[in-house]
Amino acid sequence: MKKNCSIVLLGLLFPCVVFAQGEASYWLFSNCAGIQFNNDAGFASVKSKITTRLCNLGFLLAVLLAGSLASAQVCPNPVLTSPLDGATNIAVDSDISWNLVPNVPGYKISLGTTPGGTDILDERFVGSATTYNPPLGLPENTLIYVTITLFDFQNGNLEIPCSSESFTTAPIIQIPACTQLTIPSDGQTDVNPATNLSWNYVPGAIGYRLTIGSSPGGNDLLPTTDLGNTLTFNQAAEFPPNSTVYVNIIAYNLIGDAISCSEFSFDTSAIAALPGCTALISPLNGANNVPVTPILEWTPVPGAAGYRITVGNSPFTAEVLDNVAFPPVTQTGILELEANRTFFITIVPFNAAGDAIGCQQESFTTIQGCGPFFDPMTGDLISLNPEINFPDTIATCENEFPIMVSSTDTADGYRWYSINSSGIETLISNTADVSLSSAGEYRYEAYNLIPQSGNLDCPSSQVFNVVSSEAPVISSINVTEQATGIRIIVNTTGGGDYEYAIDNINGPYQGSNLFTNIPYGTHTLYVRDINGCGIAEEQIVQDLxxxxxxxxxxxxxxxxxxxxxxxxxxxxxxxxxxxxxxxxxxxxxxxxxxxxxxxxxxxxxxxxxxxxxxxxxxxxxxxxxxxxxxxxxx
Missing domain, CATH: 2.60.40 (Immunoglobulin-like)
Structure with a gap:
């Protein structure tokens, strides 16, 4: 059973989804003690709102009293960052990006012409990536709805669909450009006769016509065929061995066909045997505490012309290496993997006969902790702690408390602590801002979360003092007559840091309260607090x-x-x-x-x-x- 519901957190309504087995009463709880909710799972839908204080935007668990299991998930919707929701005139070759949702291992993306629709793209899993590039582009002049589904492959492939956002693509007003054959490349030799063809996507194209022949301009191997909007051709029969094959690919749209496109050709090889599979030597399959810049090494395979390597941070993704072909070497370096993360690697040997079949995926886990980690490739030290820029002193006026202090540093989270005279710290805020009501000693902390590590984070902190000032009061002025002028000493009271000027309220000001060699006459003395808490002034009239x-x-x-x-x-x-x-x-x-x-x-x-x-x-x-x-x- 799958039920829709809503959860109100701090007055904000979030959608959620309840999954259950069987029809029975159940109660909901989170990891905050003492919060229970009762609903009847036999309802056609859960119509009531579940209200709780904000304690964790992670999973809410539902336990059926009849013994079945259920779960509810608060769904903090991913928000489109490019194109923006409601945007118009979007290019058909645009990437689609959304913001990161904390604690979510992966995403699925669907594209359709109706909210929640999948007629353009049906639930494509993208791993933990937050950007997707439609390989065939987007339909022109179309209102497209984007639905992001939160996907947790670590917890039984749990799926949480979230609400759709939309944008409208621009119309196509010109014929497409020519495409380029990519597999095999134009002019390539010793090509496996069983090779399938691939070519580049052309923005604005809605389909491709393919012609294959054994002579220039020929069509004896494949008469001109409209393949529709695809970028590959899987031939029914192998190409003739030891032959030159000629290929014409014409992109088209409703305006017309691409023009003046070149013909491609490649030479096939004799029939060869498929290579066997390889295995990791370093790091070993299942290894832990692997450096973040490892040297990958694998066993050599006789007859392999190279190796295709895929590395991702889930079994289904390829964020690091995406089926990258390497020459017949048996090692390669990788720069700057994430620490505290498991990576999945597949190495497939290939030759003219094709790719090895049945090669197993292996995995390893990078070093745990925040660093700094030494990068053997660059010699740099890599730290997961955020860089912070925060003063060690904040000054304010006595009458301005409470004051609001904010962080400008980029980090996953923030904490603020007060420190008493015994050095004991007390947490007073866990947001980017804090309200301080008195002078004293405090500690500011910014931290980055380590993915897939539970609650492990990497902090950077700064102890700072808040000091208060008072407006100055001039208590007395001592004037001494000298041969070269008069000597003036200004005496003040008050609890601030003061500076002094004579005859001009705008200064210049000095840190000393002593003035010498001042001309005889009437003068005005100014005293101001360096933190802007006030200015005092007094005039002296000298009997000349x-x-x-x-x-x-x-x-x-x-x-x-x-x-x-x-x-x-x-x-x-x-x-x-x-x-x-x-x-x-x-x-x-x-x-x-x-x-x-x-x-x-x-x-x-x-x-x-x-x-x-x-x-x-x-x-x-x-x-x-x-x-x-x-x-x-x-």
């Missing part, structure tokens, strides 16, 4: 006068400190100046200015004086005298 006399001026026309003049201090009282004299450093009187004027502009008789120190003498209305010096800067 000595009892009202400025310590410097800069007559450069910018409107700031362009004149030197007495500025009565806040508590000047009744002091009134009557004259101010200015001297150079040699004591030479340069000029006298009115205390009520706007002051000296740094010139004498229209000429600018150089930047230097100058001296002043001021007299008050009470005949008090004040002296000092100041700087002219440019």
């Amino acid at each position: 006068t000595l009892e009202g006399f400025p310590k410097f001026f800069s007559p450069n026309g910018d409107g700031i400190n362009d004149y030197w003049q007495y500025i009565p201090p806040e508590f000047a009282g009744d002091i009134t100046l009557v004259s101010i004299e200015i001297y150079n450093r040699y004591g030479q009187l340069l000029l006298q200015i009115d205390p009520n004027s706007r002051g000296w502009d740094g010139t004498i008789n229209g000429s600018s004086l150089p930047a230097a120190d100058y001296w002043f003498r001021a007299r008050s209305s009470t005949n008090n005298e004040m002296t000092g010096h100041f700087s002219l800067t440019r």
Whole structure:
């Protein structure tokens, strides 16, 4: 019995199929404890939805209370990746690809003109491959439905059909090109008279017409015959031995026949005896822990002209070598087989009489583990662990928790752990993302699964720290006057890492809180957290006068400190100046200015004086005298 059902996981509906023997009640369970479901297998169909929490997208088992067996399989549908579902105007020679479904050993593909149909291709087994190239192309201008069936040859050839997707091929608008004879090749000699003919597929062709003769253009061996859409011809009788055979193959479609195609020919040999079979010497049949780049060696067979070798990762596939013909040698190297996997190999000797008959398939299993494995052919080390690129520190602001951290590495799975002060790890997420609610130590792990190994995986990890910062607070600013300017120290509080700038919020910033040789005047200090958690600022206003006399001026026309003049201090009282004299450093009187004027502009008789120190003498209305010096800067 085969029943359709549906399973709801975390609110998502998945199709499944129930297989059972006999009509009886049964209950379903998964490998999550405490989950049981009761249904009556006597129903015409299982109409109820089976709801459970997500624990394993693998097999759900069904045990019939009457003693019969049943099973249900959640079917995570493979999704077409090329062509996409619904695509149009697809070339007739396109490959068909779909995404990998974890834990599925193999696939069957069907093509039809209706959902689930097989009128184009009927359940072709492709092993664990996720791409299929239709050897005869696809029909033109046709809506084609693709059905992928999950196939488990390791568990009683269990088949799980999944829903169909579709695409539409483009119409053919021109005649096909010419094909090429491949077996035997054009001009080949010493061809076995029992050889069957093969030729290349021509995109857009819907059939081929074949003519065979014993002379150029002749048809005495086979009159022109429409073979339909096939790429081989199995002759009813052998070709004449020790003869030249002439072959014409014309591809055609509804537009017309290929034109100007060349005639092929080959020379047959005398009748020969079939060779015997060979056997593996290294690795031996059934061997384990075979290197991932083995040297295959087999026993020689007398009379063999070569060997055809097929190697695949299932008894029915040929992912590694697909019936590849080797010359009469007895060994060959293979590059980079998958680790932890069983490979199946068939070696068939051949000669002019044909291929050996009844040769047995053998197998071996590659080395177990994640590596690194040494590649004797290239000298490289091969590792199954994923490459990861993850920082050792993540900084955030104290008020921004929780934060979301994501992996950008390519891997089969991910794990995140928190690490306490005792070094004990706790799993907190098993997806590519994790939400972290506090600062501390964590470990990130990415891993690749090893096919056919159960739960064995190959991880790579990185321990990292999450640190939090606070916005800075300026607690004090110390200013020291020096001969070359002022010296500033900025003191802060807060739990962050800070950097400092002066007079420009955009910087440049420095790691030190000390500024030296800063010009006299008013300045603004900025302190910012390096992790972007805030900026503090504070302005300092320096008293630039000595009892009202400025310590410097800069007559450069910018409107700031362009004149030197007495500025009565806040508590000047009744002091009134009557004259101010200015001297150079040699004591030479340069000029006298009115205390009520706007002051000296740094010139004498229209000429600018150089930047230097100058001296002043001021007299008050009470005949008090004040002296000092100041700087002219440019």
